[in-house]
Amino acid sequence: VEVHLNVRVESCTKDNVCLSAGNLGADLIVWTAGSKPSEFFAKNSGVFTLNKSGRVIVNEHLQVKNSRNMYVIGDNADTKYSGMAQTALYNALYVARNILAEKHGKKIPPYRNRRPIYVITVGPKWAIAQIGKRVLSGRSGWSVRRKADLAIFKNFQPYKEALKTWRKAEKMSKF
Structure with a gap:
């Protein structure tokens, strides 16, 4: 590899x-x-403003231009790291928090791009991870992979359940 x-x-x-x-x-x-935005947005270009790649141009809150009631996230949004699963999850959490904040009359902080961590699993307990400009390989890369998995599980489950799922995944994994 x-x-x-x-x-x-x-x-x-x-x-x-x-x-x-x-x-x-x-x-x-x-x-x-490669990933590409949904054709839905091009078909509805009267509602959405698209960039050259066909992604929807959003404001500092990931809202559609001229519409506070419409958000666009993930592969479809014109953000720095769109096209990455981590970015889509980060976008989703950001928008969910904004909707709750808005519901309670709180100020919505602007969206900040977050550089994703890249991890490639190569073999049993061996991976290559890039965090910013730093590259880790072998067991250190694998450790980054496992911690990233736990972070994802914690987004969708209570902490104890996430930890249980994470440990189960380790036992089941051939890698």
């Missing part, structure tokens, strides 16, 4: 990937890049 950071994929054939830093021959290519 080779990890190439800070490079772009220029093109791809069945046995070669052309990167911005040069060509890379490969026996197997697993394409995991």
Whole structure:
């Protein structure tokens, strides 16, 4: 497994990937890049303002331009890290908190982009993690992966249940 950071994929054939830093021959290519916004927004362009990528331009609260009652999140929102699952979850939590704050007459803080953590599981208890500019591999990368899993579970379950699910996932995992 080779990890190439800070490079772009220029093109791809069945046995070669052309990167911005040069060509890379490969026996197997697993394409995991790319996500695109829903066509719904383009079909309703009278309501939504789109950027060049087809993502909806949102205000500092992830609300649709000229509409305080409509939010757009995840792959569909024009935010710095859209297209990442972590960003979609972060967007969802932010909007949920805003709706509650608004309901109780509280001020809504502006959305702040949060850089996602990138983790690639490579084998049993072995992963590569990138946190900002820092790269961890092996068991340290795996530890980051496990902590990220727990953080996700805590978003959807009470802490004790999340911990139970997290421990169960560790036992069931072959990785």
